[in-house]
Amino acid sequence: MVLQLITPPVEEPVTTAFLREFLRLPPDQEENLLTRLIRTAREVIEDHCNLVMLSQRWYLQLTNWPQSGRIALYKAPVISIDKVRGFSADGSAVQFSSDDWRLDTESRPQRLYLRRPQYITIARGLEIELTAGLANEPEALPETLRHACVMLAAHLYDNRNSAQAGTLMTSLPDMVAQLVSPWLRRGRL
Structure with missing residues (x-):
């Protein structure tokens, strides 16, 4: 079985400006990094929950x-x-x-x-x-999923040098795991 993405979502669950404010970073600092972290956070949560957030x-x-x-x-x-x-x-x-x-x-x-x-x-x-997809636009997503993306992206930002220290993320941080737990592949969607 091959499962391949044809068209990614047009937008991410949160903006870099929102993540930057959450992290209390100065304007326009590390824009490319924040973009990648948000996309990575969404992909990790989607994979963890077998869920597609945005169309x-x-x-x-x-x-x-x-x-x-x-x-x-x-x-x-x-x-x-x-x-x-x-x-x-x-x-x-x-x-x-x-x-x-x-x-x-x-x-x-x-x-x-x-x-x-x-x-x-x-x-x-x-x-x-x-x-x-659960929603066509980020604002239509449940707030818990959007917040989980912010929390995971912030965690990735705070621990961006962990790979150099030899420690890799093997599971979701506790707070993120709690936020996404209702969306795990149990029961009905």
Whole structure:
């Protein structure tokens, strides 16, 4: 299984100006670093929670047709399934219609159930393009997730030289872990 980002979010959960104010840094100091830290914080939290905060497009490739017809989508919440394409034995692509699949948004991870059309013999796998995200703009995100991004970015800023000292972050800081705990991959989204 290959899961690859096609289109990243247009904005991050918080701005560099907000993080700079939180860190009490002078204006325009370390802009590039703060940008990278915010993006890293978002990516770490999304990966930790199996959650997509802001709208993103993803590409999922499977080498084999799932026997059950069920595919776990490890990016949630799914906004839309944009394309489902299979490959026949001769390698030709076959586009699936929306009648050939059903999205289960109630399970976690969310699942795509495929109905193999009788006229298609899948031999070389599937490609799925999907759009996922909890919100389209940062202001629509729950404040706890935005604050978790700020806290983690600040932690990364404060510990930016830790790698040189030989200590690496192996888990989320306690406060960040508490803030994101309701969003972990348990239960429903």
